Amino acid sequence: xxxxxxxxxxxxxxxxxxxxxxxxxxxxxxxxxxxxxxxxxxxxxxxxxxxxxxxxxxxxxxxxxxxxxxxxxxxxxxxxxxxxxxxxxxxxxxxxxxxxxxxxxxxxxxxxx
Amino acid sequence: xxxxxxxxxxxxxxxxxxxxxxxxxxxxxxxxxxxxxxxxxxxxxxxxxxxxxxxxxxxxxxxxxxxxxxxxxxxxxxxxxxxxxxxxxxxxxxxxxxxxxxxxxxxxxxx
Numbered sequence: 001x002x003x004x005x006x007x008x009x010x011x012x013x014x015x016x017x018x019x020x021x022x023x024x025x026x027x028x029x030x031x032x033x034x035x036x037x038x039x040x041x042x043x044x045x046x047x048x049x050x051x052x053x054x055x056x057x058x059x060x061x062x063x064x065x066x067x068x069x070x071x072x073x074x075x076x077x078x079x080x081x082x083x084x085x086x087x088x089x090x091x092x093x094x095x096x097x098x099x100x101x102x103x104x105x106x107x108x109x110x111x112x113x
Numbered sequence: 114x115x116x117x118x119x120x121x122x123x124x125x126x127x128x129x130x131x132x133x134x135x136x137x138x139x140x141x142x143x144x145x146x147x148x149x150x151x152x153x154x155x156x157x158x159x160x161x162x163x164x165x166x167x168x169x170x171x172x173x174x175x176x177x178x179x180x181x182x183x184x185x186x187x188x189x190x191x192x193x194x195x196x197x198x199x200x201x202x203x204x205x206x207x208x209x210x211x212x213x214x215x216x217x218x219x220x221x222x223x224x
Contacts, residue, residue, distance in 0.1 A: 101162060
């Protein structure tokens with residue numbers, strides 16, 4: 001079974017500072033990887049997904065970016081954080097060929113102050 | 114109309130009650146249906162998975178799918194305080210890996 005490692009668990013950053021959140025996956029190869037943001041009352045918002053190394057699809061325009069430098073590594077970044085970037089960020093993985101839905105990481109709670 | 118509609122609650126029930134959580138959807142291409150449970154400040158975890166109309170049971174949990182009505186339900190029998198969480202429905206079409214989620218229903222089971 002897959003395990004997703006996400007860190008840090010909690011982060012408080014000032015407006016205008018950079019951001020780097022990392023997600024690594026164990027127990028599978030060539031997964032599809034996803035970054036979601038969850039805000040209270042707004043559900044899960046898909047930010048980025050990747051079907052392979054170096055392949056990134058963006059779902060919403062924003063000041064965030066994503067990269068996939070290795071098969072099981074997915075990074076979410078920002079050069080300058082905004083207050084509106086606060087939220088709970090989740091990494092998810094699904095193995096191609098299986099229909100069992102996503103495995104989620106434990107999330108990072110980001111507060112921009 | 115949103116693709117997936119889920120009543121956000123909150124829903125508060127006494128311990129031992131039967132809980133019914135529901136989602137409706139509009140996209141007839143959805144063929145696979147899931148329920149996730151999310152505890153506060155944690156990532157969602159897969160609770161139930163089904164792809165056919167009818168019922169699927171796992172312990173105290175029953176997932177029900179009615180494709181003709183585009184309606185899915187999750188029933189929790191003998192609810193426990195440890196069931197207090199947000200429940201998200203999710204679904205996808207055949208040949209797709211991308212899930213479409215409901216907004217989640219927050220459930221509190223009171224001892």
